[in-house]
Amino acid sequence: MITSNGLVDPASPSSPAAPRADLRPKNIRDAVIRLAGNSQDGIQSAGALLARLAGRSAQEVMTYMTIPSTISGGPSIFQVRMGTGEVVSAGDEADFLVAFYQHSYEDHIDFLKQGGVLLYDSDNVQPNLDDRRFVYVGIPITGLTVEALGGTAKDKGKNVFILGLLAKIFDLDVAKLERLLKEKFGGKNESILNTALMAFHAGYAYPVGNVLATRYKFEIGADATGPVQVTMDGNQALAYGLIAGGVRYGAAYPITPWSTIMETLRAEFPKYGGLFVQCEDELSAVSMALGFSYAGHLAITGSAGPGISLKTEAIGWATMAEIPLIIVNVQRGGPSTGLPTNVEQSDLYQAIFGGHGDSPRVVLAPSTVEDCFYTAIEAASIARKFSTPVFILSDASLSTRIQAFDEPDLKSLMADPKPDLTPRPAGFKPYPLDAITRHAPPGTRMLDGQYPIVTGLEHDEMGHPTGSPALHVEMTARRRHKLQQLAAEIPLPEVFGGEDGEALVVGWGSTYGPIHEAVKSARQRGESISALHLRHLNPLPNGLERIFSRFKRIIVAEMNDQGLYGYGQLATVLRARYCDPKIRSLTKTDGLTFRVREIIQGVLK
Amino acid sequence: MSATDSIPAPAPAADKLTKKELTADHPTWCPGCGDFAVLAAFYKMIERRQLPHENIVTLAGIGCSSRFPYFVNTHGGHFIHGRAVPLASGVSLSRPDLHVFIFGGDGDAFSIGGNHLEHGARKNINLTYVIMDNFVYGLTKKQTSPTSPLGFKSKTDPTGAIDQPVNPIKKLLAAGATFIARTHSTQINHMIQMMERALNHDGFSVIECLSECVEFFPGAFDAGNPRKGGEFKPIDEKKWDNTPEDEQRHDITDEIAAYKLADLPFPGLFGVFYESDRPSKNVLEKKWVDATRAKLGDPTDLEVLQKTFDRMK
Numbered sequence: 001m002i003t004s005n006g007l008v009d010p011a012s013p014s015s016p017a018a019p020r021a022d023l024r025p026k027n028i029r030d031a032v033i034r035l036a037g038n039s040q041d042g043i044q045s046a047g048a049l050l051a052r053l054a055g056r057s058a059q060e061v062m063t064y065m066t067i068p069s070t071i072s073g074g075p076s077i078f079q080v081r082m083g084t085g086e087v088v089s090a091g092d093e094a095d096f097l098v099a100f101y102q103h104s105y106e107d108h109i110d111f112l113k114q115g116g117v118l119l120y121d122s123d124n125v126q127p128n129l130d131d132r133r134f135v136y137v138g139i140p141i142t143g144l145t146v147e148a149l150g151g152t153a154k155d156k157g158k159n160v161f162i163l164g165l166l167a168k169i170f171d172l173d174v175a176k177l178e179r180l181l182k183e184k185f186g187g188k189n190e191s192i193l194n195t196a197l198m199a200f201h202a203g204y205a206y207p208v209g210n211v212l213a214t215r216y217k218f219e220i221g222a223d224a225t226g227p228v229q230v231t232m233d234g235n236q237a238l239a240y241g242l243i244a245g246g247v248r249y250g251a252a253y254p255i256t257p258w259s260t261i262m263e264t265l266r267a268e269f270p271k272y273g274g275l276f277v278q279c280e281d282e283l284s285a286v287s288m289a290l291g292f293s294y295a296g297h298l299a300i301t302g303s304a305g306p307g308i309s310l311k312t313e314a315i316g317w318a319t320m321a322e323i324p325l326i327i328v329n330v331q332r333g334g335p336s337t338g339l340p341t342n343v344e345q346s347d348l349y350q351a352i353f354g355g356h357g358d359s360p361r362v363v364l365a366p367s368t369v370e371d372c373f374y375t376a377i378e379a380a381s382i383a384r385k386f387s388t389p390v391f392i393l394s395d396a397s398l399s400t401r402i403q404a405f406d407e408p409d410l411k412s413l414m415a416d417p418k419p420d421l422t423p424r425p426a427g428f429k430p431y432p433l434d435a436i437t438r439h440a441p442p443g444t445r446m447l448d449g450q451y452p453i454v455t456g457l458e459h460d461e462m463g464h465p466t467g468s469p470a471l472h473v474e475m476t477a478r479r480r481h482k483l484q485q486l487a488a489e490i491p492l493p494e495v496f497g498g499e500d501g502e503a504l505v506v507g508w509g510s511t512y513g514p515i516h517e518a519v520k521s522a523r524q525r526g527e528s529i530s531a532l533h534l535r536h537l538n539p540l541p542n543g544l545e546r547i548f549s550r551f552k553r554i555i556v557a558e559m560n561d562q563g564l565y566g567y568g569q570l571a572t573v574l575r576a577r578y579c580d581p582k583i584r585s586l587t588k589t590d591g592l593t594f595r596v597r598e599i600i601q602g603v604l605k
Numbered sequence: 606m607s608a609t610d611s612i613p614a615p616a617p618a619a620d621k622l623t624k625k626e627l628t629a630d631h632p633t634w635c636p637g638c639g640d641f642a643v644l645a646a647f648y649k650m651i652e653r654r655q656l657p658h659e660n661i662v663t664l665a666g667i668g669c670s671s672r673f674p675y676f677v678n679t680h681g682g683h684f685i686h687g688r689a690v691p692l693a694s695g696v697s698l699s700r701p702d703l704h705v706f707i708f709g710g711d712g713d714a715f716s717i718g719g720n721h722l723e724h725g726a727r728k729n730i731n732l733t734y735v736i737m738d739n740f741v742y743g744l745t746k747k748q749t750s751p752t753s754p755l756g757f758k759s760k761t762d763p764t765g766a767i768d769q770p771v772n773p774i775k776k777l778l779a780a781g782a783t784f785i786a787r788t789h790s791t792q793i794n795h796m797i798q799m800m801e802r803a804l805n806h807d808g809f810s811v812i813e814c815l816s817e818c819v820e821f822f823p824g825a826f827d828a829g830n831p832r833k834g835g836e837f838k839p840i841d842e843k844k845w846d847n848t849p850e851d852e853q854r855h856d857i858t859d860e861i862a863a864y865k866l867a868d869l870p871f872p873g874l875f876g877v878f879y880e881s882d883r884p885s886k887n888v889l890e891k892k893w894v895d896a897t898r899a900k901l902g903d904p905t906d907l908e909v910l911q912k913t914f915d916r917m918k
Binding site: 052055056183228229230231232236240243244249251268270271272273274275277279280281283284285287288289290291292293294295296297299313314316317321407408410411414417440441442443444445446449450451452453454455456457464465 | 626629630658659660662674675678679680681682683684685687688690691692693694695696697698699700702703720721723724890893894897898901904906907909910911913914916917918
């Protein structure tokens, strides 16, 4: 941690042998808890319950998880950072490490900060107690869970046992947690819920005071009475944002980490009278989505990078035929199958330049879970207004990150999903040279009896094919002009920190948290550093050069390779756009999110 | 308010729809191309059925025959190569008020779009697909097509095709298409009949229409054309009249019998090979949507989303 949160007391390492009477209360502002086990241990659901509890308690919360790409088994972590006040990143180091297995301990002990607490399953883990940097709390979690559940459930339920332990240690609201357990397990048969509650209470009742001196209590935040919070992950926020944005139809093919969006929409769209279709392949998916859009229902398709490659030809058609469409790319490490469950921001070029021909595309990137929701709404509005495909670039880290954010005012946000089938007057042109395309979907009566055609061939204003060089010049410019018009309408993003100074860290997408935490921390140490985060990556908003001119160095931090010429993907785009040699690059390709200290080191060097 | 509630009732009967209203650009096909007759049959079928003009949609992929939508004055779309089926599926599934037609060739349907044809058939999307099969790639000037017969000499098989051609009817049967017919572009009345029956069918209806490419495979279908010395043999469908001769006739609901008919040597038979009343995806999805909304008490969109967010608090 860059700033001390009050949790860790490096002066008092203890050993599991030292007996304690009871937990002494201690106030803390935030805590980073990392649960490390295997993917089948249910640590994701335990972590998600903690996150939801934090959301309900007006505490800020941020989670981070990795899942293995194997079907079952394999190491997995879930990290929850809960706190009072703004929490923007999942934290570089853990205050509390829960280790289920020896490998969990060995792989993650270096993430535990000095003086941090290692809570380990003494049935499976033998830590090196000679390492005096940490506080060791060994509990026979497997044995106690089996005992609590009567031996029939084997060791399933360890996750909920630990939830009970953590509830005790962090003085969490037991009634609220019980309610959450009921919501999670209550829908199935009653015995599952009872088992969960038994495991929870066994963990809560464990005399943890015997091995740990302190009970941690979160300080009450100043805004404890603030707006109601909703807690969800990035893929859910994107899906519900699309619904608020009036999207009711879509089609896709499963691929990690995109799939949970299509699963959500498949279940949700019918509630709104819409439909999501699982297709035989990516080409069918984008084509069917274009069919929905052509029929007047703005549609969504999505994938990860490899699938987007397959959709590319049809997206080119959407650009030429000017059919609105939302394409979500939940980025993962590439190229090819690459690192399917790791994070990377290496599909920016693909999104901006991946089309054949001169095909300008709109590209947006959400920065947080909350921003996934609002970016989806904006994407829908842009797609409609400019009758064009719009990319949303999310990533593997945002997709599973659970965050609490202020409940949106849905009433003011809901967009109308209805197609416009009002009869069109005589002289209607689908591709007017002097205006933006407004398609008349099939079913629309054309009062002059002239019916329009949408096409991927270069065409005249009525959509009929033409080989005229002059028309191709005009139509190409027309497709460019509408994106230039969009650029003029995009608001300039706000600079975080000072309006001028030594360095400006420019970021996009899920790096928002670590970049902002790094800048905040560096400023507290007197460094003259600010941050600028871009949601609109193509077209870029007009006027960025005015912001850049006030800083000596522009450092573009992004999770992709430095490329052949030493610059990451956004850095290259910005250098091409502004021809400004002070634009530099800070990149990484280890498949993990930026740590705060990596950004600070990268910017200050 | 559901997303499909807004679809208006059909317009009051406008003036009678005739070939004049349905004609658009002059076709770019070569003189003598079989596709002209398919277009004429389509005009005739629409004239006969008097569908609401604005509710007819013609869609296509890429190929000579896929230019079809430009020549019909209806709502239309000219899409990318091989993907007309999923495009049309999106239109069909979200717009029950429309009559969705696809026109295309053998390359589009059986080669680059082969997978979509199979899954459109399996899903049983409600639409009509007329495949104008000429056994050759015409737009790109004489390469081998997936239906080119063995030994066919093309620019990509100068010594004759060696790859086993696709049997369209067998492929469609195996994929689960619920209406499968075959016709010949020299038989205008038969084409109209097949198109009408396809239109009546609720589900994925496909017509393979042999349509000669006079430029790159002239005479390919003479064997099925009486005016060129061939024989046009229609399928003798069962009439269910309890006569002894009815025993010998083809039961169009019998998949195995249809498969056997499809195996007859070229030029084979023409007519309806198979029809099944398996429910379409359109019907099944609508049932699910209706049940979902009924269970929720037919809420507004805002109510549904608010309730979802309330659960996430």
